Amino acid sequence: MTILAAENLTVRRGGRAILDGVSARFEGGGLVAVIGANGAGKSTLLAVLAGLLKPDDGVVSLDGEPLARIEGRALARRRGFLPQSPRAEWPISVERLVMLGLTPSLPAFGDLPAELKPSLDRAIADCDLEAHRDQPVTTLSGGELARAMLARALVGEPEILIADEPMAGLDPRHALDSMTRLRGLALAGRMVIASVHDLTLAARFAGRIIALHQGRVVADGAVRETLTPDLLRLIFAVEAQVRGEGQGAYVDFAAPA
Amino acid sequence: MRAAITLISAAALAVAVVLSILVGSVWMSPRDILHGLTTPGPDLASLIVLDLRAPRTLLGLLVGATLGLSGAVLQGLLRNPLADPGLLGVSSGAAFGAVAAIYYGLASHFFFAAPLLGMVGALAAAGLTYAFGRGGTLSMILAGAAVSGLGGAGVSLALNFAPINAAYEIMTWLQGSITDKTWDHVKLALPLIPLGWTALGFTGRGLDALALGEVQAASLGVSLNRLRLVALIGVALSVGAATAAAGAIGFVGLVAPHLVRPFVGHQPRRTLLPSALFGAALVLLADVASRLLRYNGEEIKLGVLTSLVGTPFFFWLVLRLRRTAP
Amino acid sequence: MALLAGAAIAAPKPMRVMSVNQCADQLIMLLLPPDRIASVTYLGRRAAVTPALAAKARGLKANQGLTEQALTDRPDLIVAGLYTTTTLRTLAKRAGIPVMELEPAEDFDAIRAQTLRLGEALGQQARARSLVARMDATLAELKRTAPPQPIKAIGWTGGRGVVGRRSLFDAILTAAGGYNPVADQDAFERTLDLEQLLSLKPQPDVLLYASGEPGGLAGPDNTRHPALVRAYGPRRLSYRQDAYQCGTPLAADEAVALRRSMLAAMRLPKVGLP
Numbered sequence A: 001m002t003i004l005a006a007e008n009l010t011v012r013r014g015g016r017a018i019l020d021g022v023s024a025r026f027e028g029g030g031l032v033a034v035i036g037a038n039g040a041g042k043s044t045l046l047a048v049l050a051g052l053l054k055p056d057d058g059v060v061s062l063d064g065e066p067l068a069r070i071e072g073r074a075l076a077r078r079r080g081f082l083p084q085s086p087r088a089e090w091p092i093s094v095e096r097l098v099m100l101g102l103t104p105s106l107p108a109f110g111d112l113p114a115e116l117k118p119s120l121d122r123a124i125a126d127c128d129l130e131a132h133r134d135q136p137v138t139t140l141s142g143g144e145l146a147r148a149m150l151a152r153a154l155v156g157e158p159e160i161l162i163a164d165e166p167m168a169g170l171d172p173r174h175a176l177d178s179m180t181r182l183r184g185l186a187l188a189g190r191m192v193i194a195s196v197h198d199l200t201l202a203a204r205f206a207g208r209i210i211a212l213h214q215g216r217v218v219a220d221g222a223v224r225e226t227l228t229p230d231l232l233r234l235i236f237a238v239e240a241q242v243r244g245e246g247q248g249a250y251v252d253f254a255a256p257a
Numbered sequence B: 001m002r003a004a005i006t007l008i009s010a011a012a013l014a015v016a017v018v019l020s021i022l023v024g025s026v027w028m029s030p031r032d033i034l035h036g037l038t039t040p041g042p043d044l045a046s047l048i049v050l051d052l053r054a055p056r057t058l059l060g061l062l063v064g065a066t067l068g069l070s071g072a073v074l075q076g077l078l079r080n081p082l083a084d085p086g087l088l089g090v091s092s093g094a095a096f097g098a099v100a101a102i103y104y105g106l107a108s109h110f111f112f113a114a115p116l117l118g119m120v121g122a123l124a125a126a127g128l129t130y131a132f133g134r135g136g137t138l139s140m141i142l143a144g145a146a147v148s149g150l151g152g153a154g155v156s157l158a159l160n161f162a163p164i165n166a167a168y169e170i171m172t173w174l175q176g177s178i179t180d181k182t183w184d185h186v187k188l189a190l191p192l193i194p195l196g197w198t199a200l201g202f203t204g205r206g207l208d209a210l211a212l213g214e215v216q217a218a219s220l221g222v223s224l225n226r227l228r229l230v231a232l233i234g235v236a237l238s239v240g241a242a243t244a245a246a247g248a249i250g251f252v253g254l255v256a257p258h259l260v261r262p263f264v265g266h267q268p269r270r271t272l273l274p275s276a277l278f279g280a281a282l283v284l285l286a287d288v289a290s291r292l293l294r295y296n297g298e299e300i301k302l303g304v305l306t307s308l309v310g311t312p313f314f315f316w317l318v319l320r321l322r323r324t325a326p
Numbered sequence C: 001m002a003l004l005a006g007a008a009i010a011a012p013k014p015m016r017v018m019s020v021n022q023c024a025d026q027l028i029m030l031l032l033p034p035d036r037i038a039s040v041t042y043l044g045r046r047a048a049v050t051p052a053l054a055a056k057a058r059g060l061k062a063n064q065g066l067t068e069q070a071l072t073d074r075p076d077l078i079v080a081g082l083y084t085t086t087t088l089r090t091l092a093k094r095a096g097i098p099v100m101e102l103e104p105a106e107d108f109d110a111i112r113a114q115t116l117r118l119g120e121a122l123g124q125q126a127r128a129r130s131l132v133a134r135m136d137a138t139l140a141e142l143k144r145t146a147p148p149q150p151i152k153a154i155g156w157t158g159g160r161g162v163v164g165r166r167s168l169f170d171a172i173l174t175a176a177g178g179y180n181p182v183a184d185q186d187a188f189e190r191t192l193d194l195e196q197l198l199s200l201k202p203q204p205d206v207l208l209y210a211s212g213e214p215g216g217l218a219g220p221d222n223t224r225h226p227a228l229v230r231a232y233g234p235r236r237l238s239y240r241q242d243a244y245q246c247g248t249p250l251a252a253d254e255a256v257a258l259r260r261s262m263l264a265a266m267r268l269p270k271v272g273l274p
Helices: A042-049 A072-078 A094-105 A114-126 A142-154 A172-187 A199-205 A229-236 B002-022 B030-038 B044-078 B090-103 B113-133 B137-161 B164-175 B183-189 B192-201 B204-212 B214-219 B224-246 B252-264 B268-292 B302-324 C022-031 C042-046 C051-058 C067-073 C086-094 C108-122 C125-144 C168-175 C194-198 C226-235 C251-266
Strands: A003-013 A016-027 A030-036 A057-062 A079-082 A160-164 A191-195 A208-213 A216-221 A238-243 A250-256 C002-004 C017-019 C037-041 C077-081 C099-102 C151-156 C161-163 C189-191 C206-211 C236-240
Touching (some): A003 A042, A016 A057, A016 A191, A016 A216, A030 A042, A030 A172, A030 A199, A042 A160, A072 A079, A079 A142, A094 A114, A094 A142, A172 A191, A172 A199, A208 A229, A216 A229, A229 A238, B002 B030, B002 B044, B002 B252, B002 B268, B030 B044, B044 B183, B044 B224, B044 C226, B090 B137, B113 B137, B113 B224, B137 B164, B164 B302, B192 B224, B192 B268, B204 B224, B204 B268, B252 B268, B252 B302, C017 C022, C022 C037, C022 C042, C022 C077, C022 C099, C022 C108, C042 C051, C067 C086, C077 C108, C108 C125, C125 C251, C151 C251, C194 C226, C206 C226, C206 C251, C236 C251
Parallel strands (some): A030 A191, A079 A160, A160 A191, C206 C236
Antiparallel strands (some): A003 A016, C002 C099, C161 C189
């Protein structure tokens, strides 16, 4: 089973600690939602967990091996990463875009090896992109682009998927769709860590919540135990509570605290 | 589609090569040429074809392919459709080196002083750009601009103090030309240019990944620092040698990638080869045109012609970008 | 031809003369003793055409042709070329310093007239007459010993073309016994690229090309193009461009030197093309 462990992560920028001694351990399947106010350090934590940012202090290890010691392509094969609002820089086709997710497995020259073709087809089918396969990505709608990027992140079948605000900029329908897909992946055994801005979506879909406040973990656990009125007041400065259960859960904001 | 554009550009290049051998201020029929080449001993046809047109053609091919290839690499690396091989300061470094050789009179004592110092200038400029610009795309562009400015200032300084003959020679060199180049120029450029091409060829996979932006490319295991370094080395070697041998030839590196990109589905890696072929064809065709377009009997300089033809394209590109930009 | 700018020349025999033109440098150094030369141009001082002039130039003051230098130095006469700045001419006139302009002398008649006229303006008539007499004697000797057939010679400027008829170069070449088979009657220069040069029929006997001042600069590199070396072999002769630029009585000596090197080249085998 895959184990991603963060120990005492600290990242400083301009004398300020953006992450301050964050430790967390991730094992096997389950959707982990990282929540927190703007500037709480969510994106920084995800970048460090993904091995894209070196912490000033602390270490992230994958199955006991520090990320810094894992070769870039080897890490990329095991861990997919989706930044916030990803964009394509050229009007390449959806198929090409998804194929880029196989970059860490491709030889330096030449086209897609035949044995990787099924993965490509599967990722395109799984994300319902068959109809858009040859369409330039710059002409996709926001929801379609998000699906294409997800397919790109999944095509290499990584054990870990780290996504920064996967619902940012999406309308409710597409946001729900994205979360459903991420939870589906998690239930199928993949480790999925996503920062989530929308607390209702987090409450409904996440199996575990990590709450960040001023660079520190202030809560880590199941939805019921973490999303308490006290915690919401602390990190968002609002009076709110979770009502309902499971897929019916929602966050009821009463007033600013 | 993709194979088609490679074939089309290869065919265009073949036509350009044939024209470049056939066309000149002195008309020689293919039969004269064939006769001259097959009979031993020097005659006019073999002299003109082997000593004048052949090195000129080969150098044009090397220079054009270099400009097309490095233009495609830089546009992919910087994800900027207006990037051209001069962006990293390499061309202006080469220009400064060559101009210094002319200015100090080294060029009149030693035939190859200008191209050799040009290469030294190109490599020094690339080193400077890397020293100041490593670690980020924007800082690389800014460092390139600063190094370009430095090279340009050096050239102006030399022009400022140069005696009239030297100033004339510097101006001529700056205009860019492959007229009357010799096999020695080819020999000088030949070792470095393919080395540069090889380095540039290795950037393909990384450039593709960069279509997703820097963060996603990095997350896919692409080392951006290494990619930038390899691209810079490739540009320094190939563009440096090309500029040193032929002077500054503008717009080819900017235009060639744009001409082929739609045909390869805009995939950066796949623009490289057709862009190189097209760049070579463009330079050779422009050079042939320069032999035919005469004013008072004098050839128009290759670099002047490419600028004249390339500028409207640039305007078109700006207009199109303005229309499609958000 | 020498022009006197205005009738403002107060002193009939100017004492100290300043030259702001390279060709004027040579003429006043030939005509005047050093103590009457206020200054010559820095270029003229550096590039000396003959050893004698070089020795003379070493002791002289150099100027950069700047108006300020002319005004502070206050020479009695400024000798200028056609392209001397109007600022210098206007201000010198306002300061009461006469300016004399020299037009380029492109043949021996013009050299003769200009030398005599300048000699008169400087009060050095005898010196001017003896320089001209020496030149004429040299030219007569060249004519007497002329080769039976003119030597076909082309002055190639490298890349651009050949030197035309209306030039000092052509005058010197003709005096030396040469003949330019392609130059147009009235052209200063005719465009002729390397391919056309190689295809000239019949091929000229010798190819002349300009070399720079010592330590200075040469023309474009393709005067040394391998194709030219192959077509002309050792019959490629360089001539010193600076010596062919100024119409002075010394031009006759250049013709003597050119005759000598052309005759030597004619004794070498002609490489040529079939």
